[in-house]
Amino acid sequence: MKKxxxxxxxxxxxxxxxxxxxxxxxxxxxxxxxFESNSQWYLNDVERGINHPEQPIRSNNYLLLNYxxxxxxxxxxxxSYAPKPLLNFNPKYEKTNLGTYFLNYKxxxxxxxxxxxxxxxxxxxxxxxxxxxxxxxNNAIRGGKIILRPSENISLxxxxxxxxxxxxxxxxxxxxxxxxxxxxxxxxxxxxDVSVGFSYVGRDEKTTIENPNFKxxxxxxxxxxxxxxxxxxxxxxxxxxxxxxxxYPITVSNIFVKPGxxxxxxxxxxxxxxxxxxxxxxxxxxxxxxxxxxxxxxPEQTSLAYNDRMMxxxxxxxxxxxxxxxxxxxFQAQKSVSIVSDNGIAKAGEIGGQIDFFYEFxxxxxxxxxxxxxxxxxxxxxxxxxxxxxxxxxxYKTDFFATGEKYxxxxxxxxxxxxxxxxxxxxxxxxxxxxxxxxxxxxxIQVNSFIIAPEIAYKLTPTKSLKVSxxxxxxxSDRKNWAALMVEYNHNLxxxxxxxxxxxxxxxxxSNLIDDVSDHFKIHFYNLGxxxxxxxxxxxxxxxxxxxxxxCAGGICRFVPPSSGVTLSLxxxx
Amino acid sequence: xxxxxxxxxxxxxxxxxxxNQLPNVKLKNLKGELVNSNLDFQKKDVLYVYSFWAxxxxxxxxxxxxxxxxxxxxxxxxxxxxxxxxxxxxxxxxRIKPMVNGKGWEYIVLLDTNQEFKRSLSIANVPYxxxxxxxxIVYVQNGHSPGGESEFFxxxxxx
Numbered sequence: 207m208k209k210x211x212x213x214x215x216x217x218x219x220x221x222x223x224x225x226x227x228x229x230x231x232x233x234x235x236x237x238x239x240x241f242e243s244n245s246q247w248y249l250n251d252v253e254r255g256i257n258h259p260e261q262p263i264r265s266n267n268y269l270l271l272n273y274x275x276x277x278x279x280x281x282x283x284x285x286s287y288a289p290k291p292l293l294n295f296n297p298k299y300e301k302t303n304l305g306t307y308f309l310n311y312k313x314x315x316x317x318x319x320x321x322x323x324x325x326x327x328x329x330x331x332x333x334x335x336x337x338x339x340x341x342x343x344n345n346a347i348r349g350g351k352i353i354l355r356p357s358e359n360i361s362l363x364x365x366x367x368x369x370x371x372x373x374x375x376x377x378x379x380x381x382x383x384x385x386x387x388x389x390x391x392x393x394x395x396x397x398x399d400v401s402v403g404f405s406y407v408g409r410d411e412k413t414t415i416e417n418p419n420f421k422x423x424x425x426x427x428x429x430x431x432x433x434x435x436x437x438x439x440x441x442x443x444x445x446x447x448x449x450x451x452x453x454y455p456i457t458v459s460n461i462f463v464k465p466g467x468x469x470x471x472x473x474x475x476x477x478x479x480x481x482x483x484x485x486x487x488x489x490x491x492x493x494x495x496x497x498x499x500x501x502x503x504x505p506e507q508t509s510l511a512y513n514d515r516m517m518x519x520x521x522x523x524x525x526x527x528x529x530x531x532x533x534x535x536x537f538q539a540q541k542s543v544s545i546v547s548d549n550g551i552a553k554a555g556e557i558g559g560q561i562d563f564f565y566e567f568x569x570x571x572x573x574x575x576x577x578x579x580x581x582x583x584x585x586x587x588x589x590x591x592x593x594x595x596x597x598x599x600x601x602y603k604t605d606f607f608a609t610g611e612k613y614x615x616x617x618x619x620x621x622x623x624x625x626x627x628x629x630x631x632x633x634x635x636x637x638x639x640x641x642x643x644x645x646x647x648x649x650x651i652q653v654n655s656f657i658i659a660p661e662i663a664y665k666l667t668p669t670k671s672l673k674v675s676x677x678x679x680x681x682x683s684d685r686k687n688w689a690a691l692m693v694e695y696n697h698n699l700x701x702x703x704x705x706x707x708x709x710x711x712x713x714x715x716x717s718n719l720i721d722d723v724s725d726h727f728k729i730h731f732y733n734l735g736x737x738x739x740x741x742x743x744x745x746x747x748x749x750x751x752x753x754x755x756x757x758c759a760g761g762i763c764r765f766v767p768p769s770s771g772v773t774l775s776l777x778x779x780x
Numbered sequence: 781x782x783x784x785x786x787x788x789x790x791x792x793x794x795x796x797x798x799x800n801q802l803p804n805v806k807l808k809n810l811k812g813e814l815v816n817s818n819l820d821f822q823k824k825d826v827l828y829v830y831s832f833w834a835x836x837x838x839x840x841x842x843x844x845x846x847x848x849x850x851x852x853x854x855x856x857x858x859x860x861x862x863x864x865x866x867x868x869x870x871x872x873x874x875r876i877k878p879m880v881n882g883k884g885w886e887y888i889v890l891l892d893t894n895q896e897f898k899r900s901l902s903i904a905n906v907p908y909x910x911x912x913x914x915x916x917i918v919y920v921q922n923g924h925s926p927g928g929e930s931e932f933f934x935x936x937x938x939x
Contacts, residue, residue, distance in 0.1 A: 238902070240901075241902075242904050270902055272900070312804075324896065326894040329870035329873075330870050330894075337899070355806075358813075358814060390812075391813070401812045437881075475878075476877055476878040476882060478881060478884045480882055481878025481882030483875060483878045521870060526835075526836035564878050564883070566882060566884070665926065668930050669927065670927075671926040673926065696927075696928075699921065699928050737923070739922040741921075741922065742902075742908075742922055744904070744922045744923060777905070779904075
């Protein structure tokens with residue numbers, strides 16, 4: 207409470223300050239920031255047998271305030287999880303507190319930050335600190351960072367600090383160095399773009415293990431290049447993580463010590479009307495944490511479940527579908543080693559790839575019609591690393607380029623077409639394979655699904671429009687078939703409304719179920735909601751049922767428990 | 781609950797003091813060159829439309845597709861430059877180039893891979909549009925309404 211009053215005092219003084227500025231306009235000081243609030247009122251749902259939690263109204267709130275004066279910027283982020291955070295957020299987010307603060311000095315050539323900062327080296331396979339409020343991720347680093355740009359083609363970054371976990375920081379100290387060099391700029395190449403980069407990240411953490419078989423300082427290195435010429439491009443990177451103890455099963459083991467690596471290659475060709483992109487990746491033992499041992503909240507729940515203390519970002523390279531049903535069996539990248547002697551699951555990473563193809567049938571052509579037709583084809587396949595695995599003592603030796611058992615595959619096609627100036631439609635067909643046994647190291651359930659999702663949007667007047675999306679999924683196991691319908695009405699730039707239902711009519715209590723606890727009947731997940739936006743403000747209110755499962759953003763997921771209730775979200779930037 | 785109310789109170793207190801200048805952040809373009817989000821777009825009387833989007837955001841892509849069809853007309857009528865700021869992270873950033881080219885968008889594209897620019901404007905969701913003229917933010921639009929292009933164009937003409 208005191209902290210809060212303190213904050214408000216700061217706010218008030220800052221805002222007065224900013225007012226003076228706007229009035230006089232002589233100096234360049236300005237205040238900016240934003241506010242976001244996500245609240246939920248959990249209700250009882252008799253049909254589902256859900257009793258609301260003891261504290262039914264829960265809310266996550268963020269207030270970001272920055273003040274800039276010339277080359278200087280200072281900022282704070284206050285966070286309030288009061289009276290309690292939304293269900294299944296990291297329990298370390300408690301009550302109201304100061305989340306981050308920083309002071310930054312920035313010119314063309316130098317950029318220095320003290321306090322909390324966010325950073326990503328290359329594609330983030332060694333280091334990424336970022337914030338995603340919907341996932342409860344804020345792994346900003348508290349310490350110092352300096353970026354030097356001696357010329358417009360060279361950028362050098364050095365950093366040091368500890369990663370945020372809840373309202374605290376993790377024990378491991380992080381050291382980082384990164385360079386990005388634009389060679390084509392230096393060599394004045396006209397027709398091609400060439401750049402290279404190199405990164406180092408170290409994590410130093412004391413261990414309580416006696417005579418450890420690993421060093422307290424774990425070193426990691428990455429090298430990468432980008433090349434593009436006309437319509438063609440290729441880029442690749444290799445990352446190496448020095449030997450470190452592996453979690454076995456949830457605490458580090460002195461008998462299981464291995465290095466890690468990641469290889470990513472991407473190439474493609476694109477010009478007006480056509481695009482092709484191919485990504486290939488191999489990941490082995492890349493679970494890089496700012497504290498080796500996760501925090502254990504209960505036998506089943508560790509900080510890993512909340513994506514806490516993750517130093518790197520290993521996203522799943524699969525298409526991020528906007529169809530609801532295509533997000534029931536969603537793949538998360540398999541970056542960690544997991545050897546479970548009970549059920550014989552042994553995996554050390556993943557290998558696979560993804561292909562995207564975009565094409566536009568031109569206006570006036572046979573398939574293009576009057577307005578043209580767009581197609582997008584995407585395919586991805588991911589496998590365990592092939593190799594020799596030993597269950598006890600845990601060990602493995604992988605082959606570099608060989609696929610093991612399949613985790614997941616997704617083949618999909620999207621066609622979108624404008625029929626007239628008022629009517630537009632699209633259809634997506636998706637075939638997915640999801641190997642629950644291997645992905646979750648759990649029950650032997652494998653799901654093959656086929657989804658079809660047509661959608662039409664109709665413009666009623668220049669500002670009013672209606673969108674109808676239907677979906678159907680045929681699945682051969684777990685909860686089997688689903689049907690879904692959503693109707694969205696946009697009244698104008700300010701008001702929108704939607705109503706939706708997802709119906710799982712294929713449920714059979716005798717089949718093997720991934721979630722064998724909740725919603726054991728043919729269930730409707732209905733929802734309705736409205737949103738009002740004006741300027742930078744948005745208020746959204748909805749009511750309905752939430753399916754228990756993963757909520758994902760950028761290929762990183764958070765588990766949300768089944769619930770029913772009212773949701774209110776509010777955002778505003780200033 | 782009290783605290784939430786207090787936060788709201790603090791918020792209301794602020795609403796009147798809006799940010800009127802765009803923060804300057806260094807972002808890469810599709811050629812890998814560093815571009816200044818503010819300093820490199822300061823031509824007098826040009827309307828710079830910063831449209832925050834992502835390859836996975838269906839309404840964003842819809843909006844940019846719709847504007848793309850009339851962009852040529854708009855450019856003839858008013859002095860405008862659309863800067864499509866992609867907030868795709870490294871999961872989907874490789875799709876940006878083939879998508880932009882495949883769709884034939886004629887926009888300036890900037891890559892906000894770790895969302896520094898998005899964060900500096902406190903943007904919670906995309907699509908989100910910020911219009912800047914003579915180094916001042918003159919209009920902000922949160923979200924997209926299908927078919928809202930003509931309304932948006934009327935707004936732009938009035939700025």
